[in-house]
Amino acid sequence: QGQLVESGGGSVQTGGSLRLSCASSGHKYRVDCMAWFRQPPGKERESVATIRTVIGLTTYADSVKGRFTISQDNTKNTLDLQMNSLEPSDTAMYYCAVEYGSSDLPCNIRTYDRWGQGTQVTVSS
Numbered sequence: 001q002g003q004l005v006e007s008g009g010g011s012v013q014t015g016g017s018l019r020l021s022c023a024s025s026g027h028k029y030r031v032d033c034m035a036w037f038r039q040p041p042g043k044e045r046e047s048v049a050t051i052r053t054v055i056g057l058t059t060y061a062d063s064v065k066g067r068f069t070i071s072q073d074n075t076k077n078t079l080d081l082q083m084n085s086l087e088p089s090d091t092a093m094y095y096c097a098v099e100y101g102s103s104d105l106p107c108n109i110r111t112y113d114r115w116g117q118g119t120q121v122t123v124s125s
Contacts, residue, residue, distance in 0.1 A: 004024055007020070007022075008020040010120075010121070010122070021080050021081075022034075022079040029100040031053050034051050034053055034098050035050040036079070037095045037097055047108050048064055048094070051070050088123050091122050094119050095117075097114065099111070099113055
């Protein structure tokens with residue numbers, strides 16, 4: 001009941017770029033929000049970027065604004081995260097997630113229902 005598979009992680013140097021992709025399939029319920037989260041080593045998981053699927057409204061963590069772009073491709077059922085100007089502080093496991101609710105709450109404060117396995121991003125100085 002709903003599968004998310006991330007890809008595109010890897011190792012880059014400071015200032016480099018990566019594009020993460022999340023293949024989404026088999027959801028029993030309508031997906032209202034999609035998001036990218038990350039968990040740096042030894043730290044808690046944090047929201048990076050979210051998108052309200054129907055209207056395309058996006059949110060970003062302050063730390064990635066202007067560098068990261070979240071986008072969805074409804075024909076391919078994918079969620080992407082373009083990451084530019086990467087910094088060592090961006091090093092983390094990145095997770096794709098979906099939320100099935102129908103709420104007026106912004107996507108960046110909702111509780112997510114299904115998660116992918118994650119893809120590792122490592123940025124070296």
